[in-house]
Amino acid sequence: MMPAPSAVLSVRVTPAERDLLAAAAEQAHTNLSDFVRRKALEAAEIDVLDRRVVTIPAEHWEQFERWVHAPAKPVPVPDEASAPFFDGALHGELMLLRCRACGTYQSPIAYIGVPLRARCVTCFCGELEWAPSSGNATLYSFALMHQLYDQAFAAELPYNIAVVETEEGVRLTSQVVDCLNDALEIGMPLMVTFERCSDEVAIPKFRPL
Numbered sequence: 001m002m003p004a005p006s007a008v009l010s011v012r013v014t015p016a017e018r019d020l021l022a023a024a025a026e027q028a029h030t031n032l033s034d035f036v037r038r039k040a041l042e043a044a045e046i047d048v049l050d051r052r053v054v055t056i057p058a059e060h061w062e063q064f065e066r067w068v069h070a071p072a073k074p075v076p077v078p079d080e081a082s083a084p085f086f087d088g089a090l091h092g093e094l095m096l097l098r099c100r101a102c103g104t105y106q107s108p109i110a111y112i113g114v115p116l117r118a119r120c121v122t123c124f125c126g127e128l129e130w131a132p133s134s135g136n137a138t139l140y141s142f143a144l145m146h147q148l149y150d151q152a153f154a155a156e157l158p159y160n161i162a163v164v165e166t167e168e169g170v171r172l173t174s175q176v177v178d179c180l181n182d183a184l185e186i187g188m189p190l191m192v193t194f195e196r197c198s199d200e201v202a203i204p205k206f207r208p209l
């Protein structure tokens, strides 16, 4: 009988290898922890199939076990209306809606309970087009989530939920990453980054400049 994937991993990565992993994660538009998790799971599959041994850093073993056993986070399913937004995100671009008449930018995301605005919020023109944001933003507001609603997020409590205002004046609900909660500050400059959830979906998040 085949062993379970999590039972066949051994442990070791040098600082140089860690740097390589971080660079690869950056190129994959994700962060190191998610990248390592994905690579480790791929490696576990290879190990089961080919009987090869794979290494995971010793100091990250407990974290790795939590990743392996945590249920997957929900991943958005793009539809026809949101496809340009998610296509942009896959290619490292934060896509917004822009009015063809007056150039006002607005949110590409429908708020809960409110349908996506089909007209310009400034001049009411009905012709909106997709246009990329510069990716620069500032932190408009945030909250820290201490309540566990989904086991997939257990390892991240307390995590922040942030409203950012892009350079184009559009406010989006997102998350600030690569930043300690204590370092969050209203008005801090941010830059978009993309968390890769699958081969098809990436989610824009923001990191301090």
Ligand SMILES: [Zn+2]
Binding pocket: 099, 100, 101, 102, 103, 104, 120, 121, 122, 123, 124, 125
């Ligand atoms: Zn307009």
